[in-house]
Amino acid sequence: MSAFRDGLFEGKSVFVAGGTSGINLGIAKRFADLGAKVAVLGRNPEKAAFAAADIGQGAIALTADVRDYGAIRAALEEAAATNGKFDVVVSGAAGNFLAPALGMSANGFKTVIDIDLIGTFNVFRACHDLLVTPGASLIAITAGQAINAKPLQVHACAAKAGINHMIRVLAMEWGPEVRVNGISPGPISGTEGMARLAPDASEHDAYFERIPLKRWGEIDEIAEAAVFLSSSSAAYVTGTILDVDGGSQLGDASRMDVEKGLA
Template structure:
């Protein structure tokens, strides 16, 4: 029997993409799952898909910028499933734009969804966690540590997410709560790749990766399972790169043939 059988998982930003894949992975491993996103129709469809797969799942519509709404969401999740073993915060917003085209409001919107949203999810979850033993996971990005043109808003937000992860790991470790983050690289079939990478540039992007290919949503889901498993019981405050080596820099030079 999987160690996740009967455990309770909450995934924010899970109407589609990587976060929904994480929810399905935990559900397939036997967990009960609550998924949250701001669109009522989309999150109910996501929850229905989980239930169709045999998962005890519910969907809750809430914007991660709404702290009071999140408090109610976590209370509802606990009422249905019990105290939470795993919380994943993955809601995000992004777009490509030069800084001179990013208004103050647009910058604030991305920071509020990514950074404030991550803090809100984790802070609102604390009183509903299994303690000791809970695993909190933020979904961050390479922009947190690598400055990128046309990404000032996302770089600022994700850098903050990394520091929230590390600071909460310090503060909440004594309660037995582990806090980590996953930093995905280029992941196929995601909204982020559709927005940030022109399909015509796919081969050039892959040539720069040490592993020469995009990752899958399943790769990120497996990392989330690992970070919440007994195998990672001594891991906290870690930013886990699951990126095919993209954090290492440009690997397009063929050193093996040199």
């Protein structure tokens, strides 16, 4: 059940890069449900069109690669021309795969850096003069790998750490006109990312046991966090990385089960 009133974002303009699936699509849907005019962007035109139809309420489908600054700028201008300057911009396009550093090509490493880190910079830099100021909210979707090193994730760890520091720098440079924050989701059910990182039942269970809240998160819970960060309730929040992860960043809670004799 949401804590936010209906119509909270009535008439406001929201742009979600990577908004054609998973967490980002869930965020786009939530803003649309609250009355926002929403534009979603992805690399695949059919997938973008399907996502916009799924969102409904006049959502706009746009196609561009976040690694291409010119294409991103053109998409942002198109969305702004239709929906007006942006009150909220979410950058969530990401790439990931499991591989040891010695089993990863330089191009594989660069691809994730380009999509995650450079893509986030491109979206935020390209949208700056198209924002409603003061008051616009920028949100980057980051991950726990930014803080906690994980084997087989050197590319994602480097990219997400860069995003976290970018958030902080932009918050300093662009305040007070614009607020810049990040959301760091934990394991979220029904997402492509978790399907890749925990592809079988044993890995599924291992993730579950390590989480203090003993469950996976839901896409709607990340969407609610995005709404909060873009609402007047967060008017004094900028440069913050909001962990929405069931306590995952705190460490391995399964050790407590052993000490209590529960495992």
